[in-house]
Amino acid sequence: MPNLPDVVLWSIPAFVLLTVLEAVSYRIHPDEDAEGYDARDAATSIGMGLGSLFFDFLWKIPIVLIYDAVYSLTPLRVPVLWWTVPLMLLGQDFFYYWNHRGHHVIRILWACHVVHHSSRKFNLSTALRQPWTSLTGWPFYLPLIVLGVHPAALAFCSSVSLVYQFWIHTERIDRMPRWFEAVFNTPSHHRVHHASQGGYLDRNFGGILIVWDRLFGSFVPETERPVYGLTKNIGTYNPLRVATHEYAAIARDVRAARSWRERAGRMFRGPGWEPAPAPAPAPAVTTAPAVGEPAA
Secondary structure (H helix, E strand, O other), X not given: OOOOXXXXXXXXXXXXXXXXXXXXHHHHOOOOOOOOOOHHHHHHHHHHHHHHHHHHHHHHHHHHHHHHHHHHHOOOXXXXXXXXXHHHHHHHHHHHHHHHHHHHHOHHHHHHHHHHHOOOOOOHXXXXXXXXXXXXXXXXXXXXXXXXXXXXXXXXXXXXXXXXOOOOOOOOOOOOOHHHHHHEOOHHHHHHHHEOOHHHOOOOOOOOEOHHHHHHOOOOOOOOOOOEOOOOOOOOOOHHHHHHHHHHHHHHHHXXXXXXXXXXXXXXXXXXXXXXXXXXXXXXXXOOOXXXXXXX
C-alpha cells in the first residue's frame, strides 16, 4: 500500500491564508448582499475546526479497526494505480452523497452534522466549522471496503473531498461556467445547501460532484438569496454547546416522550418530526327523552 498523504493537514496553511484574504476583502470591498464576517462567529468556526482535528483522531481508532477487519475478510483488492484512484474518488463521492443525505434526514445523525450548519454566516471560515462527534459516517463507506478499497485509500479520497469542499463556502464567487455548474458542486449550489428557507432545505448534498443530486432528485438551483443558519438558531458562540446542543435536545425530547414509538421517532425520524396528535375524544351522545318520560 503506497504511503498516501493526508491532504487535509497539508492544506491547513492554505485554508488559513484564504480565510484571512477573504475576511480582508470584505473590509476593503464590503458587499451589502453578502453576510461577510463576524469575529465571534469566525472564531467559533475556527475553534470547532481545531477541535475536530483532535476528536477525529480519536474516532479514527475504532473506525480503522473495523475497516481493517472487513478489508482482511474480503477477497477483493483494488490496487492504487493512476487509473484506479479517479474511480475510487468517484465511489467515495457517491457514498458521500448518501452519507450527507442521511445526516440530514435522520435526527441522531443530524445531531452530528448540524454543527456545520449552525452559523448564520457563509464564508470560508464556515467550512472549518466541523463536528466533534464524527463517528456516524463510517457505515456508509463499508461497501467500498468490501469491494477491496484499502482503508488508507478511502481516507485519502475522503480528505480530497473535504479539501475540495473548502472553496465552495463563499459568497465572493457568483457562478462558475455553465458546464462546470452542471457537473461539479459550486459555491452557488452549496449556498442553497446551507440555506434555511423552505424551498432550499435538504437540497444539494453532493461533495465534489452535483450530478448525484440531479440523478436522485435533490437538486435545487440558487434563485433567491439564501438565509443561512438553522430553522431554529441556537444563538451561542460556545464551542461545547455548538457541538452538543442537538444531542441535548434529543435527550430532552426522549425523556418527555410518552411511548417507545415516540422515543424512536425522536431519534431516528427527521429533525423536525413530531408525533401525530392524539385524536380528540368523541363528544358524548345524549338522547332526548321520549314523549311522556321524565328527563334524566
